[in-house]
Amino acid sequence: MTLTDLTLTEARDGLRQRRFSSRELTEAHLAAIEALNPRLNAFITVTAERARTQADAADAAFARGDAGPLAGLPIAIKDLFCTKGVRTTAGSDILGPFVPPYESTVSGNLLRDGAVMLGKANMDEFAMGSSNMTSAYGAVENPWKRRQDREAVLVPGGSSGGSAASVAARLALGATATDTGGSIRQPASFCGIAGIKPTYGRCSRWGIVAFASSLDQAGPVARTVRDCAALLRSMAGHDARDSTSVDCPVPDYEAACSRGVKGLRIGVPREYRADGMPGEIDTLWQQGLAWLRDAGAETIDVSLPHTKYGLATYYIVAPAECSSNLARYDGVRFGLREGAEDLTDLYERTRARGFGAEVKRRVLIGTYVLSAGYYDAYYLKAQKVRALILRDFTDAFQRVDALLTPTAPSAAFAQGENMDDPIKMYLNDVFTVPASMAGVPGMSVPGGLDANGLPLGLQVIGRPFDEETVFAVAAAIERAAGFSHRPAIRAGNGA
Amino acid sequence: MSYTIEGSTGSWEVVIGLEVHAQVISRAKLFSGAATDFGAAPNTQVSFVDAAFPGMLPVINRECVAQAVRTGLGLAAHINMVSRFDRKNYFYADLPAGYQISQYAHPIVGAGTIEIELADGSTRAIGVTRLHLEQDAGKSLHDQHPSLSYIDLNRAGVALMEIVSEPDLRSPEEAGAYLRKLRTILRYLGTCDGNMEEGSMRADVNVSVRPHGAPFRTRCEVKNVNSVRFVMQAIEAEARRQIEVWEAGGTVEQETRLFDAARGSTRSMRSKEDAHDYRYFPDPDLLPLVLDEAWVAELEAGLPELPDARRRRFIAQYGLPAYDSGVLVAEQATADYYETVAKGRDAKLAANYVMGDLFAALNRTGRGIGDSPVSADALGALLDLLADATINGRIAKEVFEAMVETGEHPAAIVDRQGLRQVTDAGAIDAAVERVLAANADKVGEYRGGREKLFGFFVGQVMKAMAGKGNPGLVNAALRKHLGETGE
Amino acid sequence: MSLDPATVRRIARLARIRVEESELGRLQGELNGILGWIEQLNEVDVTGVEPLTGVAQVALKMRPDAVTDGGMADEVLANAPQRAGGFFAVPKVVE
């Protein structure tokens, strides 16, 4: 038995049955990281000693009989979550020296439940990107390979690229991720794993480096839907330190995975047929709908008329918020400082040096759309269109219980592709952004492979705070798809 | 007579609006659990929220909201049941997040009024445009090091109420009266201590000038003036500067200026020059602030009687002149003191004692009403001794001074020093007879028509009785003896 | 709406990001590309639509007025690039 090939819930059961120890499980993952991280670059920081200590503590808890729900399970934490005493960079040079004196609520919840932190996962700088190419700590390699083109280095998607790649390559059983416009779902799709962005407000944002506050939401990525359910149950919950955190009970998501879809009405939004989308993505989508019908669901055509405006709206709202959220990186209280003659010079040099090109672009766009004379034309307009996007979903959910769409308009692309024009890169998120704008939950689940042997995901979108139905539908697809493909580069198989 | 400044081309009217930043009285900050105490060691009252560390989020303090609502109610202002927080974006060393959370578009309190009283006894209603909640910034110290500024974030995030007036004020005197009245109201409400020296109340003064009756002209904002006197001086200095500019054929540019109290003049503030584009937008970390009707009603029910109402009541209930009432209600503690003294006693006499002897004693001893050497109960007891004729008015003054000195109860002083007034007719008659016998010549003159000598005899008798004679009985006895051969 | 070099400079100044003259042209092109693409929102009729500021449409929760934080100047200052005793330090500011 290869410990790194277990799913998170299988490993959990193995630990509970004392078939192996957390220390063994953790060592297996640390060895895999040691072997593969130099190539994949999925981790910015590996916290091996801390992981061993936590694993031993979990083993002791098992021995005492008071182990938490995630005790002893090694996972990766996206480097956007502040971790007490462990450097947290957000993928940026400007936070290069930053060691938080506090633990984010979500990572703290996981630790509370016994999880073992292997390290901090690589990511696009400040979560701005769809390829992990904007990280100041280098690109992440997608562990999958094209059948026909073994040389091409593929991107894992972004911004949670390190999280997704580490889970796909079996360097971790699961990982935390965050999603602002698709940063959980798109990399999950690119890496052949599952990932859920819960309803906005379901997980606390406290201690997560902010990108766009009205959109940011934490969620898990893992190799199965059930694994995601187990992780989300620990991550979620009301937090009085986050005013946008919602005070409603966290259900047993794992139970929802076995519910089935009989009698559910699944909406098929007609606007999700993008121009130039590969035919096999449409084919997979139809296949997904057929699986759900076979499992007893009814599929219904619906319309989300403002879908096509989601991206443009997003590229006003998110940059506007980020231009303000990132103002605190000024070289005064933490992080990088560039020596300077006066304070303005200090700000300008620190930020010019500390931020990468994509972050600067978005900060500048955000500054512009909020500036005097342009606010109404851009920001206010975007907020109104956002209201229409939300209304689309609200209307659709009058008629259906969930929606099924493709997760992304393409499979993983190679490093260097889509890099010449920012907008081309932005189009990656065309199917994920609307749910972000509306704050509703969305999950990507692997559906199959394309002709190149690369994974493709399907997206399940649910009503606000109805993650249970999302899990039920995603689990049904997972069962029907029987997706058992593994990436070329993975623990025990260096490729 | 309205206030004008005479220029070389004619007379000018001054138009003033005030933006007052009043620090909310609360234990913790507006959006964090750090303390608000004044004078702590640097950066010891700072949470990671206040220092804008990555991932930190604001959570609003209920008491700060309550204080803003109380203040709104105290200004007879409209309470907005739904308000919202915006971000005001600019870079400054003591603004950790690079934005200030403030209520730009939707303040918690709308229009209200403050009634001011002027020296000539007239009153004017000054419009309050709005009151909003916002965070204070930290403090930069520029004089500690030759090439560095030091940053202390203790004040960063403390709740402020920004109270904006309409441009209704027309003179330094009116601006001073407005500030003093606002401070009185805030203190009555217990929402701000009004302490300008410690910076818990600061004023931005908007000043413009115009020839009489002409439309408004460009205004300048004089920032962060920290005393009533400086506000009045800053207005005059800035108005004179603007008049000079206009009269020289120039144009006043809208700008932010600082008042230099040592020079008595204002100067342009360089650091604010390119900070005009604040890029306000709703703070996505906070939801709309929705007030509960019942809660607002509860806050309203808990309000104290406010100075205007109290002044009107003092006039009606105690029959005091408007001026006395105004003086007595200016500080809540004084008004409370007065009412304790006046209750069931001669209210006018009580007012005279508080505003006269007590104020003088406080002045002399450098103490406030809160730590007055003479308690309200003790002063009341003194008035009781007067009322029941135990002592006379002159002795009462002596006893009061002894009370200031020793803090003793008046009855104890009277007993110990034997100051009880003499009402025994025999003793008084004897003293009168002695005095008249010793001044036979004066008695003759008096009887010859020099009636004003009566006062002289009273003085002599009182002197003979060591001041303790009952004045009424002494007068009666004198009249009787002097009149034996007269009328 | 299209940005000219002066506007790019002004925006960069507002954002406190130093932009070298040599970068200006490229940046101007990229920003105009993005802004031009965003203009598609002009097609959307938003008459009578209330702007949506966030999706968590509930009322703000309030916390009690209690001192629960602070008293940790060393931790607050621990990450500072420059400090002077209990203060953060920056190049001297002229007001």
Ligand SMILES: [Mg+2]
């Ligand atoms: Mg002001």
Ligand SMILES: [Zn+2]
């Ligand atoms: Zn203000």
